[in-house]
Amino acid sequence: MILLERIADHYNDIADQTAVDSVSDGVVSYGELWEKSGKLANYIEEKMGADKSPIVVYGHKQPYMIIYFLACVRSGRAYCPEDISVPDDRVRSIIERTGCGMILTAEKEHDVLSGAAAEVIDIDKAEEIEAVQPEMITEDKAVSGSDTFYIIFTSGSTGTPKGVQISADDLDSFTSWSIHLGYGPEDKEGAVFMNQAPFSFDLSVMDLYTSLASGGTLKTIDRKTQDDMSALMKTFGESHLNYWISTPSFATMCCGMPEFCEDHMPDMRAFLFCGEALTNTTARRLREKFPKAKIVNTYGPTEATCAVTSAEITDEMINSDEPLPVGVPGPNTRINIRGLDGREMPEGERGEIIISGKNVSTGYFRDEAQTDKVFFDDGMRHYHSGDEGFIKEGQLHFTERMDFQIKYHGYRIELGDIENNLLKEPGIDAAAVVPRMREGAVKNLVAFIAGMGDPKDPFGEGKKIKDALREKLPDYMIPKKIVFLDKMPVTPNGKADRKALKGMVR
Numbered sequence: 001m002i003l004l005e006r007i008a009d010h011y012n013d014i015a016d017q018t019a020v021d022s023v024s025d026g027v028v029s030y031g032e033l034w035e036k037s038g039k040l041a042n043y044i045e046e047k048m049g050a051d052k053s054p055i056v057v058y059g060h061k062q063p064y065m066i067i068y069f070l071a072c073v074r075s076g077r078a079y080c081p082e083d084i085s086v087p088d089d090r091v092r093s094i095i096e097r098t099g100c101g102m103i104l105t106a107e108k109e110h111d112v113l114s115g116a117a118a119e120v121i122d123i124d125k126a127e128e129i130e131a132v133q134p135e136m137i138t139e140d141k142a143v144s145g146s147d148t149f150y151i152i153f154t155s156g157s158t159g160t161p162k163g164v165q166i167s168a169d170d171l172d173s174f175t176s177w178s179i180h181l182g183y184g185p186e187d188k189e190g191a192v193f194m195n196q197a198p199f200s201f202d203l204s205v206m207d208l209y210t211s212l213a214s215g216g217t218l219k220t221i222d223r224k225t226q227d228d229m230s231a232l233m234k235t236f237g238e239s240h241l242n243y244w245i246s247t248p249s250f251a252t253m254c255c256g257m258p259e260f261c262e263d264h265m266p267d268m269r270a271f272l273f274c275g276e277a278l279t280n281t282t283a284r285r286l287r288e289k290f291p292k293a294k295i296v297n298t299y300g301p302t303e304a305t306c307a308v309t310s311a312e313i314t315d316e317m318i319n320s321d322e323p324l325p326v327g328v329p330g331p332n333t334r335i336n337i338r339g340l341d342g343r344e345m346p347e348g349e350r351g352e353i354i355i356s357g358k359n360v361s362t363g364y365f366r367d368e369a370q371t372d373k374v375f376f377d378d379g380m381r382h383y384h385s386g387d388e389g390f391i392k393e394g395q396l397h398f399t400e401r402m403d404f405q406i407k408y409h410g411y412r413i414e415l416g417d418i419e420n421n422l423l424k425e426p427g428i429d430a431a432a433v434v435p436r437m438r439e440g441a442v443k444n445l446v447a448f449i450a451g452m453g454d455p456k457d458p459f460g461e462g463k464k465i466k467d468a469l470r471e472k473l474p475d476y477m478i479p480k481k482i483v484f485l486d487k488m489p490v491t492p493n494g495k496a497d498r499k500a501l502k503g504m505v506r
């Protein structure tokens with residue numbers, strides 16, 4: 001696999017260079033990354049033998065997370081990253097669904113893993129293994145071709161997350177393109193890439209593997225630092241960041257800080273965005289604050305390996321009245337716009353964005369029915385994105401979702417996921433979640449529920465429901481407000497009348 005070969009080359013050529021630098025959990029060099037992951041891979045292979053099930057990797061921003069990812073794939077097994085922000089119930093259900101025989105964790109406290117029928121390896125144990133394992137694994141054991149490299153679970157409309165499988169070939173296709181984003185690969189060796197997204201969110205693939213493929217240093221920024229603006233600005237000032245990878249929401253938030261500017265972060269070369277719409281306003285503010293840095297808008301779903309199109313944002317685009325384009329596809333990808341009847345739409349007309357080519361996933365983990373709904377293969381892989389868009393002058397433009405999936409601060413949420421979890425609560429007969437919008441972006445979520453009548457203490461009851469949801473769903477999926485209805489308004493075909501509900505949240 002090209003990516004692993006590149007990392008092996010860095011081990012030979014730049015072993016002392018820092019590969020991963022975390023805010024509070026130390027650093028690892030390319031030498032350590034390769035040796036530690038090679039020895040752990042040997043251990044995994046010895047212990048697991050014929051069991052090729054994926055391995056869950058649980059933790060946050062520790063450099064050990066990356067050592068573990070590489071250990072899994074070098075042993076020939078996919079990894080499934082789970083961040084500490086994922087609620088315990090969801091982590092447990094993912095462990096069960098993957099049937100993993102081993103879990104690697106970078107967390108000292110990991111009670112959530114205790115009930116699992118799998119061997120749990122933490123950092124202490126990993127270090128013991130590395131001390132006694134004489135050799136690294138041989139490269140012929142590593143995942144390659146259509147073998148799954150990682151599985152990322154995303155929100156599923158039924159209330160059960162979907163595991164997107166990304167193969168070694170998919171990731172090679174992605175990184176062979178992503179190393180050219182902003183500047184060429186020659187400029188990226190030794191460069192510092194910011195990691196903001198949790199590793200369980202596929203946006204992190206852009207910083208992690210673009211950095212490792214090009215011999216850069218990944219600066220991981222933990223949640224605690226991200227939640228403290230002055231600590232965050234201090235970290236930015238000290239980190240010599242060159243490449244910024246985040247959702248536009250995160251950059252918009254940082255734009256409010258005076259330190260977030262070229263004087264304080266003079267090494268910034270490019271801002272790479274993905275995951276949600278980049279607005280002209282945010283792009284303009286960034287241009288003012290970082291006049292020398294490039295701004296690159298990219299687009300793509302987890303199902304097509306993070307991103308498939310890119311546009312370098314010009315001043316002309318920023319200052320026009322048109323929303324910013326998401327750009328042109330990479331060399332291994334084809335984008336088509338299809339109408340409801342499946343026919344290709346002419347230039348400028350809206351339809352569903354169909355993504356085809358080498359980045360497209362092999363499908364959802366052990367879920368043929370879901371896979372068959374959105375993927376198809378005619379010698380080439382194709383994915384129905386569920387996104388609406390159009391092509392104008394060669395550039396793809398994203399317009400809106402065609403279903404009930406939304407983006408909230410860059411996080412992908414199926415409203416059905418929240419609704420189905422609400423329906424599991426006693427007394428709730430009907431549930432519909434509606435996003436409250438501000439300037440085209442989701443500001444927060446409002447849940448309408450019926451079946452519980454008109455409680456005496458709606459605030460207290462609402463809090464109880466939110467607390468119950470928190471056990472199952474990540475924080476960003478918890479509705480801000482719960483509205484109790486006598487009866488759910490419905491459309492003539494019996495579905496929740498979202499239009500009427502939307503009218504009630506304004």
Ligand code: AMP
Nearest residue numbers: 274275276277298299300301302398412
């Ligand atoms: P995820 O799988 O979490 O990366 O989410 C993928 C979805 O995010 C896409 O299907 C789009 O709906 C949305 N998305 C990704 N990139 C962009 C972008 N540049 N502009 C607007 N929406 C985007």
